[in-house]
Amino acid sequence: MPHLLSSIVAQLGGKLVGQDIHIQSVKTLSDATANDISFLSNPKYKKQLETTNAGAIIVAPNIVGLPENKSYIVADDPYLYFAKVLHLLYPPQKSTRQVHETAVIHRNAIVPDSCEIGAFVVIGENAQLGENCRILSGSVIGENCVLGDECVLYPSVVLYPKTHLGNRVMIHANSVIGADGFGNARTADKTWYKIPQIGGVIIGDDTEIGANSNIDKGALGNTEIGSGCRIDNQVQIGHNCIIGNHTAIAACTGISGSTKIGNYCIVGGAAMFVGHIEIADHTIIGGGTAVTRSIDKPDFYATCYPIQTQKEWVKNAVHIRHLNELSKRVKALEKQ
């Protein structure tokens, strides 16, 4: 169903410049054709405005010299506006309000009529779902789990017993929430004695979790994920971690147990955190960075070994193992 630009502006704000055309889809500047809307968020790509075939483009107010043969929506934040246009044109799927005949739902579970329950879903005793949840094929919701309204579990998500999700939490396929934390006591003969993990996981509202990610239950208390977080694929969050609100964690990041990450933090992919540390609000961690200590001053931390060819690396790496001696030798020279 095509949308008139004027109708988009009426719903999302911004200012229409040029003809009021119909839009069918959203594409990048290079892929767009006459029925598509695109966006320019980075002024350095402004030249693409001259070559794009997009029928309409979302631009910032400070872009001058717009080619005249196009339509534009002028918006303060073109990237955010683009996201909102996508939501308008591709609204999230709603609950079908149907329970598949194969689903196994414990008679003491609470599943409102407004929920969609897919094939081969299992919902355990005393689990409680909010309105309009979508639980897709093969997901398992353990006993005593509580889900808010409009949660979405993609296929084969596993919620261990006692997991609590707020409203509008989305979890992608094959993620596991609430598995046992990695807690073991070492005996005198150096064997491992499992520490029963009796806590739970609490996730706030509007948080999205990617595919094949893990959030372990707390050992005694809870593991807590805030509201409005974005957690990517293959993220591992250990027991008793506390992640603040509106924090984003990119793929392949591992966070050891009992680490506390503040609000509004951004963590790049494949970062790793030791346990029992605390990261200040608004901290940014670059991809591949090992966070080995607490951070009390928000800044952009980004440290990883700089890339070289293997041949160059071999020559240099050997000296890293002897930096202490090199430093002493320089000091000795300075004394002379």
Place this chain on the structure above:
Amino acid sequence: MPHLLSSIVAQLGGKLVGQDIHIQSVKTLSDATANDISFLSNPKYKKQLETTNAGAIIVAPNIVGLPENKSYIVADDPYLYFAKVLHLLYPPQKSTRQVHETAVIHRNAIVPDSCEIGAFVVIGENAQLGENCRILSGSVIGENCVLGDECVLYPSVVLYPKTHLGNRVMIHANSVIGADGFGNARTADKTWYKIPQIGGVIIGDDTEIGANSNIDKGALGNTEIGSGCRIDNQVQIGHNCIIGNHTAIAACTGISGSTKIGNYCIVGGAAMFVGHIEIADHTIIGGGTAVTRSIDKPDFYATCYPIQTQKEWVKNAVHIRHLNELSKRVKALEKQ
């Protein structure tokens, strides 16, 4: 069901000091209230003994000056004792001895009556389960798998054919044991020719494997995991690896094929191992460490790029690429 301290001591040893009160749960020193037992394993937190509301605390014999208004259990290893109290108060779930009507069990599989088989479980031809196993919803046990007694597979675990588990092996949700190893021969025209993986996986007794972890089958022989191991979430173990007994491997660690890790080793999170190396018994590897060679001397190896702000890092990292030259320049200065 509350437990008397005297009853705990009767079962687990240790010495009761103070009143014989009823305990309902186990909490941290800061969360505990009058009906809870807590523990002090690190003497540096001794001050918390004065502020905690715990009714009882497990302490080491060398802690002196215990506040008098509390009850104590004096035990040689308070952390281990705490784990044992947890087991007493929260014993592991037993098999319900029920087979869910939806489970698909091959007529030639052996599943003792004592086992619990969840909804949508699939058990293949000639698979053989020991007594009291718990196979939770959606798990798949391939043909010719052998499980010992009291194994627990959490939901959606996949055992490829020919996987062997010892007794009391626990595998958390969405882990995969026995997928094909990464074996490919390169042809003259640089395409990949798959090497059929015909080995299996053998896991010893009392080993626990976390969620979303992978242990690949051997190429020709077997991949072997010892007894009493602890393997965390998102661990990847390549084909033909051999992991010794009582070794613990924290989350996000990747171990390349044919690597042999000894007994009683401890591997921190997000470590990585190249293939075809051998690690001595009792070796400890720190988190995020790249293990690029065999280790024949047990020690604590821990090497990762030290964290800095991105701004500082940029200034320093550039010199890493030229350390060899810097070293030569220092040598030249020394000659002068």
Place this chain on the structure above:
Amino acid sequence: MPHLLSSIVAQLGGKLVGQDIHIQSVKTLSDATANDISFLSNPKYKKQLETTNAGAIIVAPNIVGLPENKSYIVADDPYLYFAKVLHLLYPPQKSTRQVHETAVIHRNAIVPDSCEIGAFVVIGENAQLGENCRILSGSVIGENCVLGDECVLYPSVVLYPKTHLGNRVMIHANSVIGADGFGNARTADKTWYKIPQIGGVIIGDDTEIGANSNIDKGALGNTEIGSGCRIDNQVQIGHNCIIGNHTAIAACTGISGSTKIGNYCIVGGAAMFVGHIEIADHTIIGGGTAVTRSIDKPDFYATCYPIQTQKEWVKNAVHIRHLNELSKRVKALEKQ
């Protein structure tokens, strides 16, 4: 069923030297017995020819002084030949052409009679499978997915809607193809606004993907994986990445969005790639290497922090944080 060496040579080429014996299995030189064939691909292990009990051995033409009591197949590439012998002795399982009664297949999906569909499989509306596919237990194929001929999905694989697989694509258990990319716009108040991901995933012919791996759908366009690729376990490929043909990516590697990797590349385990970069054809990346910039010259890049004991590391690492100053001090000395 045993195979005569002469029959193997008739099918695969190479030259038989010695007696024409029956072979039952393939083993390593150290494990093989009289009924086994083994191979010697690396001349440095030539001594094992004297001690092995293998009945037959595949060797390269340049190996001289072969012990006389054995049979040999002389082949240009013994490792590749060994792989082909394995295929001959252990041919891949064929479709059983059976649809399990529990499978839920949408009436508008196209599933040829030649396909094998396992228990608890879900196939969505308008999904289309080629001939002889094997979809094992619990896998979920979303709406509008297209699979070529002879694809194999191991248990619990999830294909989100609109995923396209070529012919002979194999995906191991618990992998997820087509989950939402990690796309979020940040609002003025620093909260995250989800960018609907409306693209798809296209995978070429003959590509194999390991277990618990993820390939996200494109944001607007597609994420594309070439033909003949080998992708190992726990690999994460972000939205809009383009991976060329015949590229191999080892386990635990993470590739950020919109990165383009060329043809015939080899990526070691636990490598990580920032987004929006381009890697030349035939590039080799070592394990654990952080690829932080585009590579336009194919070479072997391999950089990671060299391993040391923690005690040595502490002494050296501190100087990394001050390399810039050390370099300046050396320069000052040189001026004197």
